[in-house]
Amino acid sequence: MEQKKTVNGKEYTLLRLLGKGKGGFSYLAEREGAQAVLKQIHHEPCDYYTFGNKIEAERRDYGRLRGAGIRIPGMLAIDTETECILKEYIEGPTVFDLVRENIPAEAYLPQVREMAAQAQAAGLNIDYFPTNFVVRDGLIWYVDYECNDYMDEWNFENWGIRYWSRTPEFEAYLKEHGTDARITIREERITAEEYICFLKRTDLGSQYPLERFAERIAKLVNTVSISLAARNTEGLLVGVLFGLTDYAYWLYVTDLGVDRNYERQGIGRRLLKRAHELAGGEKDIAVYLIANENAVPFYEKCGMKKADEVMKYNHVEWTEFTVE
Numbered sequence: 001m002e003q004k005k006t007v008n009g010k011e012y013t014l015l016r017l018l019g020k021g022k023g024g025f026s027y028l029a030e031r032e033g034a035q036a037v038l039k040q041i042h043h044e045p046c047d048y049y050t051f052g053n054k055i056e057a058e059r060r061d062y063g064r065l066r067g068a069g070i071r072i073p074g075m076l077a078i079d080t081e082t083e084c085i086l087k088e089y090i091e092g093p094t095v096f097d098l099v100r101e102n103i104p105a106e107a108y109l110p111q112v113r114e115m116a117a118q119a120q121a122a123g124l125n126i127d128y129f130p131t132n133f134v135v136r137d138g139l140i141w142y143v144d145y146e147c148n149d150y151m152d153e154w155n156f157e158n159w160g161i162r163y164w165s166r167t168p169e170f171e172a173y174l175k176e177h178g179t180d181a182r183i184t185i186r187e188e189r190i191t192a193e194e195y196i197c198f199l200k201r202t203d204l205g206s207q208y209p210l211e212r213f214a215e216r217i218a219k220l221v222n223t224v225s226i227s228l229a230a231r232n233t234e235g236l237l238v239g240v241l242f243g244l245t246d247y248a249y250w251l252y253v254t255d256l257g258v259d260r261n262y263e264r265q266g267i268g269r270r271l272l273k274r275a276h277e278l279a280g281g282e283k284d285i286a287v288y289l290i291a292n293e294n295a296v297p298f299y300e301k302c303g304m305k306k307a308d309e310v311m312k313y314n315h316v317e318w319t320e321f322t323v324e
Contacts, residue, residue, distance in 0.1 A: 005029070005038055007079045007086050012038055015261050017232070019131060021144065023054050028089060028261075036076055037143075041083035055083050061145045068122035070115055072142050090141045095130035095164065097266045100174065101273070105130070105164050111140045112164075116156040123150050128160020183238065183267055185274055188229040190237065192218040198237045203292070204257040224254065226275050230267050238262040241271040243279065251279040253289040272302055 005012050005027075012029040018037065019026050029038035041054045055078065062075050073088035098105050112133065119126050124147045126132075132144040152158060162169040190198075196217060208217070220242065221227065230239030239262065242255040253275065258267045272287075279285045288307075291299050296306075 005040065005084060006082065007038065007077050007084045010077075012036070012086075014038065021146075023058070023146070024083075024085075029086070035089045037073065037087045037089050039085040039087065041085075055080050055085070058085055058145050061147045064122065064124060064147055065126070065142070065145060068124060068147075069118045070126065070142050071139065072145065075145075085145075087145075090134045090136050090143055091264060092134045092136040093264065093266055095133040095135065095140065098135070099130060099163075099165060099170060101266055101269055102166065108133070108135065108140050109161075109164065112156060112160070115140075115142060116160075119147065120150055120155065124148065125150050125154045128156045128163075130163050183230050183232060183262075183265070183270075185228055185230045185239070185267075185270055187227060187278070189227055190221055190229055190240070192221050194237055195221055195240065198240060198257070198259070201259045201261070202257040203260075203294075204255060207255075207292075220254075226251070226278055228271050228274055228278075230258075230262075230271060232262070239267040239271055241275050243275050245279040245285070247280055248284070250286045250288060251275060253287065256289070268298060269302060 003014055005014060010031060012031045014027045014029050015035075016028050017025065018028055020042075024039045024041040026037055026039045029036050039058075041058075043054070059075075059078060062072070065072050073090050075085065075087050077086040079085075095105050095108060112128065115126065116128070126142055127144055127146045132142060132146075133140045134143050135141075148154070163173065192214065196214070224242040225245045225247075226241070226243035228239075228241040229237055232238050236259075238259040240255060240257055241253065243251050243253045245251040253272070256268060256271060258265075276282055276285060276287060279287075287304065289299070289304075
């Protein structure tokens with residue numbers, strides 16, 4: 001992936017790919033500590049959609065959506081020469097992420113229906129596919145600028161709602177595209193060198209004692225019962241889970257971390273779910289772990305509770321270690 005892009009003479013660092021749509025690639029970009037979404041228009045053919053001038057269509061549709069009162073991110077800049085658009089970054093999971101992880105999206109149906117009514121009143125349809133809606137602080141945002149003249153067959157009730165729960169249409173989409181085309185999770189023995197490099201991009205390094213660090217990491221990656229790796233489309237390691245299990249009663253998660261640039265995309269939740277399945281499933285297997293104080297809210301969202309019955313025998317001299 002190209003690491004830098006220029007919009008109207010200002011250079012932005014591309015942190016990660018957010019997604020690819022019919023009209024372009026969207027990246028999380030940063031300049032001087034501020035984050036934004038940079039959309040690079042592409043001209044790949046689409047067999048079910050006809051485009052005109054894409055960059056002008058984005059500008060026009062942004063105005064139409066704002067006029068209709070649809071909650072959308074603000075347009076920060078548009079560069080017609082490089083065909084790049086810069087817009088406000090709305091941080092949070094997509095409705096697609098929630099549905100994929102079996103988190104009910106019913107609470108957001110009144111909001112999307114309100115958007116649909118606003119769009120129809122303005123003579124428009126928006127793209128109701130759930131990847132286009134991000135949840136932040138209980139509100140959904142339509143993060144694409146695409147809209148079209150209203151037609152009944154493409155409104156929310158006749159088309160979009162088919163993908164807002166685990167319907168046959170949603171399952172068929174997952175089967176065709178994978179659970180996430182950008183991130184793949186699989187059982188894999190990673191090398192100690194790659195794991196140590198990964199630790200530099202997480203907060204996990206501080207949990208390891210300094211003594212014989214490299215030697216003990218090598219032993220860890222080679223002997224742990226469950227080893228899961230999450231990788232992006234370029235093969236970069238962006239998430240790791242290590243676990244110990246008897247495959248009969250319990251699973252102890254020793255390590256669970258996600259690259260800082262890939263946080264809040266559901267990767268940790270997917271890793272935890274996959275490890276639970278590999279150990280034997282939630283009907284048979286109890287999951288245990290020691291959580292960093294800052295991570296407790298994440299594990300509580302995963303349905304875990306604090307326990308106080310754990311016994312400990314620890315004579316290890318624990319010197320907090322941060323990977324340099």
